[in-house]
Amino acid sequence: MEYGDRINNQLGPELCAFYEKTFLVQSAQKAMYDRFFTNTKTLPQKSTEEIIFRKYIDPSELYFGALNTNVAITGNDTAAGERTLVTAPADAYKSFILPEGSSGDSKQSMQYVEVSATVFPIGDWMPETEEINLLHPVYTTTEAVRQMGSLGGTIIDAFYRDQLSYGAGHVVSTPTVLVSDAAFTASLNSMYMKLMLSGAEPVSSILSSHGDYGTVPVDTMYIMVLHPVLGNEMRERNASFVPIEEYAAGVTKIDGEIGKIGQFRVIQNAAAELTDIGGGEYTGEIFCMGADHSSQVALRGKNRTEVIFQALGSGGIADPLKRKGTLGWKTWLGAKTLFPERLGKITAKAAF
Numbered sequence: 001m002e003y004g005d006r007i008n009n010q011l012g013p014e015l016c017a018f019y020e021k022t023f024l025v026q027s028a029q030k031a032m033y034d035r036f037f038t039n040t041k042t043l044p045q046k047s048t049e050e051i052i053f054r055k056y057i058d059p060s061e062l063y064f065g066a067l068n069t070n071v072a073i074t075g076n077d078t079a080a081g082e083r084t085l086v087t088a089p090a091d092a093y094k095s096f097i098l099p100e101g102s103s104g105d106s107k108q109s110m111q112y113v114e115v116s117a118t119v120f121p122i123g124d125w126m127p128e129t130e131e132i133n134l135l136h137p138v139y140t141t142t143e144a145v146r147q148m149g150s151l152g153g154t155i156i157d158a159f160y161r162d163q164l165s166y167g168a169g170h171v172v173s174t175p176t177v178l179v180s181d182a183a184f185t186a187s188l189n190s191m192y193m194k195l196m197l198s199g200a201e202p203v204s205s206i207l208s209s210h211g212d213y214g215t216v217p218v219d220t221m222y223i224m225v226l227h228p229v230l231g232n233e234m235r236e237r238n239a240s241f242v243p244i245e246e247y248a249a250g251v252t253k254i255d256g257e258i259g260k261i262g263q264f265r266v267i268q269n270a271a272a273e274l275t276d277i278g279g280g281e282y283t284g285e286i287f288c289m290g291a292d293h294s295s296q297v298a299l300r301g302k303n304r305t306e307v308i309f310q311a312l313g314s315g316g317i318a319d320p321l322k323r324k325g326t327l328g329w330k331t332w333l334g335a336k337t338l339f340p341e342r343l344g345k346i347t348a349k350a351a352f
Contacts, residue, residue: 030153167337200290
């Protein structure tokens, strides 16, 4: 069967693999946010639609409690398992000195927090009729798969974007401040301090953009993701912005990266939230993140997304004259921000 042929017969395994690859490549180009959900779990089998993610509470925070002054800076809820870097007070070690002939009192206990996420199927399909198959001058399966991949990638990327928006632990709402203003740069530095004092490590790897599951290393920094409209305002007018063209040789660039500002690499994504407030002004959400803040049932990888072909007549007695067929796709989604203290969100403005 030739490239671009129509679904008028059952497809062989080679052509099915080709169409699945076409869908995955197209959808992977649109889906970007899932690449930052680096904690992954397998899809639960014969269990429940709820998947459980477990995170352990740092015993240093349990022990020192109110002595941790960094809590006031970050605003983290340590009782809920949100981490904050702990500075031990002077002479803290003295409480751990063992008396002669004694094991002393226990100072530590293991505690954890469980967070659940709903796992659900998502997908779409389009009809294939005998008339489309025989008479339509431009219809091909290949183009249909590309279009489904484009829409599917857009919907999937929006799902992961929303999870980041709902899960952010540090939220700064400054819709009247331009991303080119010094005030924005100051709030960005404050966000960096909150992430750092929350134990958020700079991002050193993200999931591969390839349809196959895997990670790729990147040069270590915190990550910022924003809409291209905000990115343009920042690049053209913020004096602290360093364009990607000025990077040192050998820096591993991330898809959509345009430069850096402060401690953050700046990534553009057209799926980022943007609101037209009139008069040539736009507000948008900007995600600021460290490493390993969110978990997911891995979207990418072998057999994670299916492209499904139902040939003309596959409906049996419901289609006795072989007049209808379908082409569709489906996958399973499930994601949750486990460490909201490692994720921030700033609302800011751009103007033309």
